[in-house]
Amino acid sequence: MTTVTSHTVEYPADGLTMVGHLALPAGTGRRPAVLVGPEGPGLNDFQRRRADALAELGYVVLAFDINGGRWFTDPQEMLAHVMPLLADPDRMRSIGHAALDVLRAQPRTDPDRIAAVGYGTGGAIALELGRDGVDLRAIATVNATTTGRPGEAARIRCPVWAGVGSEDPIMPPAQREAFTAEMQAAGVDWRLVVYGGAVHAFHHPSVEGAVLPGVGHHPLHAQRAWRDVVDLLAECLPLTK
């Protein structure tokens, strides 16, 4: 039986005070570490529990924040915050680097073995860390087949795994093709999983209130995408006991 401990960490980024969730595995030694990036609305308990679940497996995990502790319930307010961010690789990278610094500063973190997993906006940030040349062991993105500035993908040094819903109108086929063409041209070790029938944010349990069109939960594929991410980590961040 393992015991995960977690706590809130505050740190500055993007002109905001970010409120992340740090989860530490049982034991005392250094362990491989994982950044978990949240969806556009922000960090919520769903991704905090994901962080805890990865810590149960033995990873040091930071579920990072992109919105200064807020979780946007209003889709329009969320888009007003997130769309400019997604259009600005340098801002995305600054948010990613701030989170990475927090994770690396943890004494339990093995700074040479870090992976980045992100969902939606958090996935775009994970990819930008790769395009910035950060030494990651793996990048996983769900619902984020986002492209970068020309040529920069060649700086990605690790396997990239991307999962997307076939019916996702926010990441449509043309966007997926542009992403895979970028990865292939850059010589990246990449994979794309297309989950049949799923729409945007299929991995996330349904939330109350207004949601964007084209967004919806697909419990079966959500479970598979989680399994796929865990498999990627097992491949690229093996947990040597």
Next chain:
Amino acid sequence: MTTVTSHTVEYPADGLTMVGHLALPAGTGRRPAVLVGPEGPGLNDFQRRRADALAELGYVVLAFDINGGRWFTDPQEMLAHVMPLLADPDRMRSIGHAALDVLRAQPRTDPDRIAAVGYGTGGAIALELGRDGVDLRAIATVNATTTGRPGEAARIRCPVWAGVGSEDPIMPPAQREAFTAEMQAAGVDWRLVVYGGAVHAFHHPSVEGAVLPGVGHHPLHAQRAWRDVVDLLAECLPLTK
């Protein structure tokens, strides 16, 4: 420690005497069962060992034959045999049904829990069994995003998983799209994994002698595709002890 026993089984199909490889898991009880379909050249030791590996996990497995015991070393001879077969769903089904009958007749097989896994031509046959309405628990195809006769995919009752190399000239993007469109229109629970940079038959260790253009081994993705197939079986054919 488990002990797998295996033996050769001969049975008639497609006007030939097929020479399959049956692998039985340790124990005596009924177990879920898997058909393993080989590539166009035929059944060889690679797929026989795959069958044994699945039997180690606890499945009853028949690696079936499509070429009457032959393994074509000459690509042109192989194509002359395989291309007419791939153009004839009824012939593919008859080969698949004959194999299924052999597997179902095994006392160790739980006839209500059978999956079909196939590579290239064997994958096309697995899909045709689904389109024929066979009660399978899962269909996995590697390098075989083949489409069927209009409307028949609606008879597929189980999850379909397909893996393909991004640079496969024999299963190019348009073919992949036609396949996923067919699955989606039919309401099938489907997934497609695109393995970046891989070409046709990427799962198979390189063979001596002449090979077709666009064919080549990708050891890393080969390992991942195998993991993905095992995960699919774990999901759809759980091994209750």
